[in-house]
Amino acid sequence: MAxxxxxYAIRSVGRNARRTALxxxxxxxxxxxxxxxxxxxxGRDELFARMGAxxxxxxxxxxxxxxxxxxxxxxxxxxxxxxxxxxxxxPGVTAITARARAQVLLAMGNHVVPVExxxxxxxxxxxxxxxxxxxxxxxxxxxxxxxxxxxGQAVAERLRAELDDEILATAVGKGGRIESAMFRMVGIVxxxxxxxxxxxxxxxxxxxxxxxxxxxxxEVTVILDNWRAAAATQALLAPRLAAGDQVLTWSxxxxxxxxxxxxxxxxxxxxxxxxxxxxLLGVASAQLAAVLERRREFAVLAALGMSAGRMVWVLxxxxxxxxxxxxxLGLALGLPLVWRVARHGLDFSRxxxxxxxxxxVIMEPIIYGDFGIWMVPYVLLxxxxxxxxxxxxxxxxxxxxxxAVALRVAQ
Amino acid sequence: xxxxxxxxxxxxxxxxxxxxxxxxxxxxxxxIQQGEFLALVGPSGSGKTTLxxxxxxxxxxxxxxxxxxxxxxxELSKQQRAELRxxxxxxxxxxxxxxxxxxxxxxIEFVLELQGVxxxxxxxxxxxxxxxxxxxxAHRRPNELSGGQQQRVAxxxxxxxxxxxxxxxEPTANLDGENAExxxxxxxxxxxxxxxxxxxxxxxxxxxAHAVRVVTLVDGQLAGDEAKPGEAPHAIVPGIGKAxxxxxx
Numbered sequence: 114m115a116x117x118x119x120x121y122a123i124r125s126v127g128r129n130a131r132r133t134a135l136x137x138x139x140x141x142x143x144x145x146x147x148x149x150x151x152x153x154x155x156g157r158d159e160l161f162a163r164m165g166a167x168x169x170x171x172x173x174x175x176x177x178x179x180x181x182x183x184x185x186x187x188x189x190x191x192x193x194x195x196x197x198x199x200x201x202x203x204p205g206v207t208a209i210t211a212r213a214r215a216q217v218l219l220a221m222g223n224h225v226v227p228v229e230x231x232x233x234x235x236x237x238x239x240x241x242x243x244x245x246x247x248x249x250x251x252x253x254x255x256x257x258x259x260x261x262x263x264x265g266q267a268v269a270e271r272l273r274a275e276l277d278d279e280i281l282a283t284a285v286g287k288g289g290r291i292e293s294a295m296f297r298m299v300g301i302v303x304x305x306x307x308x309x310x311x312x313x314x315x316x317x318x319x320x321x322x323x324x325x326x327x328x329x330x331x332e333v334t335v336i337l338d339n340w341r342a343a344a345a346t347q348a349l350l351a352p353r354l355a356a357g358d359q360v361l362t363w364s365x366x367x368x369x370x371x372x373x374x375x376x377x378x379x380x381x382x383x384x385x386x387x388x389x390x391x392x393l394l395g396v397a398s399a400q401l402a403a404v405l406e407r408r409r410e411f412a413v414l415a416a417l418g419m420s421a422g423r424m425v426w427v428l429x430x431x432x433x434x435x436x437x438x439x440x441x442l443g444l445a446l447g448l449p450l451v452w453r454v455a456r457h458g459l460d461f462s463r464x465x466x467x468x469x470x471x472x473x474v475i476m477e478p479i480i481y482g483d484f485g486i487w488m489v490p491y492v493l494l495x496x497x498x499x500x501x502x503x504x505x506x507x508x509x510x511x512x513x514x515x516x517a518v519a520l521r522v523a524q
Numbered sequence: 525x526x527x528x529x530x531x532x533x534x535x536x537x538x539x540x541x542x543x544x545x546x547x548x549x550x551x552x553x554x555x556i557q558q559g560e561f562l563a564l565v566g567p568s569g570s571g572k573t574t575l576x577x578x579x580x581x582x583x584x585x586x587x588x589x590x591x592x593x594x595x596x597x598x599e600l601s602k603q604q605r606a607e608l609r610x611x612x613x614x615x616x617x618x619x620x621x622x623x624x625x626x627x628x629x630x631x632i633e634f635v636l637e638l639q640g641v642x643x644x645x646x647x648x649x650x651x652x653x654x655x656x657x658x659x660x661x662a663h664r665r666p667n668e669l670s671g672g673q674q675q676r677v678a679x680x681x682x683x684x685x686x687x688x689x690x691x692x693x694e695p696t697a698n699l700d701g702e703n704a705e706x707x708x709x710x711x712x713x714x715x716x717x718x719x720x721x722x723x724x725x726x727x728x729x730x731x732x733a734h735a736v737r738v739v740t741l742v743d744g745q746l747a748g749d750e751a752k753p754g755e756a757p758h759a760i761v762p763g764i765g766k767a768x769x770x771x772x773x
Contacts, residue, residue, distance in 0.1 A: 117626065117634045124625035413621040416582055417681075418610020419638055420603060517583035520617070 122430035136399045140439025140500060143392030144492045145447035150385040151491060152451040154378050155483035161374050162340035167243040170363045171334035172343045178359050186214035186229060192355035193330035199353035203346055205337045208240035211330035213321050217284045221272045228268060228314045232321025241334050244304045251276045251300035262296035265313030266303040274298055287326030294324045389499055396503035404507040411511045412519030421512035428511055432504035433497060440496030454482035529688060529721055530556035530579055534588035537574050548574040550744040561715045563735035564725040571744040572725035573693050580613050580691045581605040593688055610638055614682030616692035620674040622666040628677045629662040632684045639685055652684045656710060672703030676710060683714055692724035696731050708734040
């Protein structure tokens with residue numbers, strides 16, 4: 114082992130205490146900022162994924178094989194109960210429900226509203242679709258209840274309907290026949306988003322089947338305890354489904370929403386990258402100054418037979434020592450900040466109101482940072498990576514020292 | 525039996541200083557035998573340092589040939605020249621040039637480490653220091669040593685790996701008379717006991733007195749080559765291993 118070379122590298126870091134302190138401070142602050150941004154990124158991913166999944170998409174959704182191309186609400190699963198049972202046995206599943214959809218016209222008096230009516234399992238639906246937990250007036254559907262409907266506030270207003278009013282639903286039934294049925298409005302949901310309130314209309318799976326003439330369910334929605342496990346769980350579930358059914362992840366179901374998440378993440382990583390680039394240039398400048406100051410020393414080492422590669426390695430060891438100090442400082446500065454944001458969150462309601470909807474998803478205005486063991490390797494990786502990259506040019510510059518020229522100049 | 529370890533033939537070296545070419549060496553032919561204690565003398569700018577750099581594989585000639593320990597240096601890559609320096613050539617510089625953040629012992633160990641010497645390198649480094657009477661200084665850093673002590677440690681570093689050729693560029697230039705004497709005796713002792721070849725440049729006539737061969741350079745050319753008996757080495761080297769003299773050279 115090259116212990117003397119390592120001692121040489123580490124002690125060299127302390128030669129110019131002021132410059133080293135400034136470099137370490139720069140790396141530490143850069144790492145703390147990068148950690149903060151990454152924590153927010155992860156927290157926002159978590160929030161977006163949860164909001165997206167609980168806004169109806171689920172983390173996984175089982176659909177008929179040709180649903181993705183046709184997006185026809187009249188499509189039904191080949192064996193929805195078999196699919197439901199298969200999904201229930203998977204690890205990490207926290208909620209599961211079946212749904213069916215149909216385009217209907219709701220009418221009361223001379224007021225008519227076109228809406229997508231969703232047939233649901235009243236017991237499990239609120240666990241997978243958070244908006245129906247916000248029943249403002251009346252109540253939610255009850256299991257085995259017949260002829261009941263829950264609508265969004267905007268639907269109720271457009272129909273001029275009140276609780277317990279009877280409303281007529283008309284749909285195109287099996288074989289193209291027009292079918293109608295009366296429903297009693299038992300609850301009105303208010304989410305705070307008119308866009309979403311205008312889309313909510315739920316009844317039981319059985320009642321929708323009777324109205325549309327199409328039995329069964331068109332989708333099985335699955336909520337997982339860890340959204341990052343969606344792809345792995347998809348791979349487990351796919352072979353257990355009935356022939357003709359397929360399972361999609363939430364990002365496949367809502368590519369626009371997933372794209373928006375990625376865009377947001379890329380933007381904040383770009384900002385982190387700019388911060389780190391500035392730190393990196395500062396460290397490179399300090400390291401280059403250190404190398405220039407020691408040009409004669411490198412010439413002597415080269416004269417003694419130190420190879421260029423070994424010289425680069427010695428300087429990279431100096432960079433690693435600097436990176437370790439900067440990384441530890443970054444953790445010391447960043448951890449309390451991230452802990453605070455993880456505990457209390459960052460409230461953006463001043464800029465976006467109490468909530469806003471995007472792609473049918475209501476976003477909460479408070480983002481909580483992610484706080485976990487990942488932070489230690491993340492900060493050390495950023496610190497080591499930045500200092501090593503920043504030191505590459507100074508190291509190669511030192512390795513190119515011509516001993517004869519450097520010693521002649523020094524004399 | 526002596527054999528030739530350095531041969532130069534028609535050695536020239538030209539530097540560009542600004543737009544002007546400066547001919548530092550103009551066709552130097554020289555042979556050096558193993559075990560010689562050779563002084564290179566001449567006025568400033570006569571080409572002494574340039575010749576030492578070429579003999580030490582630190583530089584390449586503009587024309588001519590230089591063969592050191594059987595290796596034609598013009599045919600070696602930069603990496604191969606570094607390897608030759610590491611294995612076979614020791615250097616002593618005018619300004620000591622010890623690594624300031626390492627102790628005397630570590631400075632010597634560093635060279636052995638570069639050579640790939642394993643676990644015994646610490647013991648070997650200590651042995652070299654002890655042999656040269658510098659054992660007490662092992663754990664001192666260069667800034668805790670006097671100039672004379674630093675230069676003796678630099679010699680210890682140069683000879684630690686038992687090189688066949690040791691090149692010293694004005695090794696006594698920054699030393700006072702007593703320390704210069706001590707250093708020259710030390711080098712002479714090493715040359716005789718280890719059969720090492722010492723080639724050193726100097727202006728100092730007291731130092732020249734130690735040489736057994738004096739080569740004179742003037743304007744980049746050999747102007748003299750004189751063999752002389754030199755002073756007998758002292759059995760006891762005075763002053764080696766003493767604590768730094770306050771304000772001493």
